[in-house]
Amino acid sequence: MGPTASPTPLKTPQDRKSRSSVKASSPAKRIGIREIAKRANVSVATVSMVINANPKITEATARKVRGVMDEAGYRPNRIAQSLSGKYTRMLGVLLPTLRHALADPYFGEIISGVVDKADRFGHKVTIESAKPDFIKSRKHLELFERRFVDGVLCIGFNDQHVFLKDFAKQKLPMIAVNNVFPGWSVDHVVCDYAGGAEQVMTYLMQLGHRKIGLIHGSPTVQTTHVMMDVYERRMRDAGITNAEGWKVDGRFTEEHGCEAAKQLLAEHPDVTALFCTNDKMAIGAMHGCVASGRSIPGDISVVGFDGIAHGAYTNPALTTVQLPLHEAGGTACERLINRIRSQNGDLPQTTDASPTLPTHLVLRGSTGLATR
Amino acid sequence: MGPTASPTPLKTPQDRKSRSSVKASSPAKRIGIREIAKRANVSVATVSMVINANPKITEATARKVRGVMDEAGYRPNRIAQSLSGKYTRMLGVLLPTLRHALADPYFGEIISGVVDKADRFGHKVTIESAKPDFIKSRKHLELFERRFVDGVLCIGFNDQHVFLKDFAKQKLPMIAVNNVFPGWSVDHVVCDYAGGAEQVMTYLMQLGHRKIGLIHGSPTVQTTHVMMDVYERRMRDAGITNAEGWKVDGRFTEEHGCEAAKQLLAEHPDVTALFCTNDKMAIGAMHGCVASGRSIPGDISVVGFDGIAHGAYTNPALTTVQLPLHEAGGTACERLINRIRSQNGDLPQTTDASPTLPTHLVLRGSTGLATR
């Protein structure tokens, strides 16, 4: 098979209606810019310029042409526009392990921000899952080579995903949402994880907690790393030295968050609070605490991170750090579109620094005064 | 503005590299099918046929051409393929109120099924949110008129969304996932809601529950309607006559599910079980029960519906009906692609009935024997 043969080669068709140049009445031929031009008594160039609101066209002419277009119910064919123009006006959202990503409110919230903003700019968004074989067959570059998209947004990757460097190498417009890749020259938009983590630690310590466990995700994710650093420094600053074994990897999921909590409570029964670096792990951890016979927040306090909607409806409701995920998606999308345009000289180059979006602590029922 | 002027008209560009017919060496001109043809010493038609695995081409010729393509790193431009071919190979997923839909595991699970399957068929998926103004400006039809997509999947709509009829009227390929529209000639794939509801009712009654409350979504959604019917019949069959006030609208959300539970418990304190027609409402209801001083499952049993992942990590874990949502999305996607092809004569017309996917009850900790 050639590099891009269709997975299921379609049967040779035979009904393409009359490609012949017989000018006769093809029954329901979709009307095009040429026909509009003819009816309006102008050239196709003029019609095109009217469509694109080119200021060269007189308002009078524009009105006339628009009249014809409206009457005919004409809509420009987007495919042809893309082929002839510079832009596809299509953005790709690249996710790892699609299945879990899409069913996860964290990703969903970001993606909805992306789609909303894209829509406002007249762009469409496609979803791509970067499974290993996707990368192996260079599909992430094909996205550009075959002109599928003008740019991509990456969400949920870590520094093991070296293929992300390919985009920078080829100067393909890419931006990471809520992921940072130091030294990879990958543009990004990120929430203030450090600030959020600081707030969590301050709050827990104000409640009198000293023996604070950490359930974290993989440190290959830079934001996780940042939070771990904050945790460690704050513990050190508080003079707590024996905290080494109080950190457990919860691998971002409820399942492992639950296991992590059980393990932590078994090995260090005197821990009075758990800081979980995402809400899913926090929810799993709460489950694990209850399963281990602890009551929340009586015996142990649990704090999450992300602020996903249903954290407000767990029992007890989850104290967490609210991330502006929707906004992060939107901001990233806008930044990407700007970059695409400026790379083509359609917009002045503006290299403003990658923004960090503010976060805030939401106090709910899963936290209380330290009892020990 | 014309019907489709860009929201932000781009500055007139001036760097389109050498559109002139000067054959001289344009530095980094992307290589096309013509160049491949020249290098392989065949016609463009032949190259095209190789790309599309047309059996007319000898294996020998094909190999030669493929060699040249590989060497040149050539990938066919998808935009051009779409323009001249019949298909866009792009599918649209239409959602109401995007923000909540995408952050909802129910939708996420379905969409991931769609995307996975689409990928397998070499199709891409775009996300569209059918906000009121989207419909008003006929954007749902523009999707086809402007050749954005070959077909659309609709998820999460109800019988108030009359615009869905437009697709059928114009014979535009559309399919609804987990929604049924009797009389609208909308093809669909749906899970066995009736069967699931039957299992819930049977199970609760086996546990000795008689005073069973129902927290339901809007009956404008046919699947909700089906479950309400099952509930009512089973209550009647069990000789429970005073159950009229035991049904409350939870509007599909945690928030209103919580309110509904509180209200129900206030008005009918002797209810011993709650059947919630989706997991989000069930989670909200559990929250409401606890807030009303009830313990689960000691005082009251709660059952959900959908089987979203984190139902396993609530406290207590939620008994629910598992829906094959991923599969539903995949099946719908495949059905849609088949329809698109057969409408173009590329596939024999096969009008097999809309499938109903099996569901099953998952027993967890939120249900127990009736105590009153």
Place this chain on the structure above:
DNA sequence: CTTCTGCGGTAAACTGTTTTAACTAAGTTC
């Protein structure tokens, strides 16, 4: 020894836009 058939391949038309370079007619300037 012609005529027919089928295979493998090709030239040219076609998809529906955008953009460039040229042109026209009116308005300035000298």
Place this chain on the structure above:
DNA sequence: GAACTTAGTTAAAACAGTTTACCGCAGAAG
């Protein structure tokens, strides 16, 4: 009144593929 702008419009060439109708050439049939 000739030369110079300038604003509005246009013809034609791109964009990068697919599809059709036809063509040359074997081998088979008459």
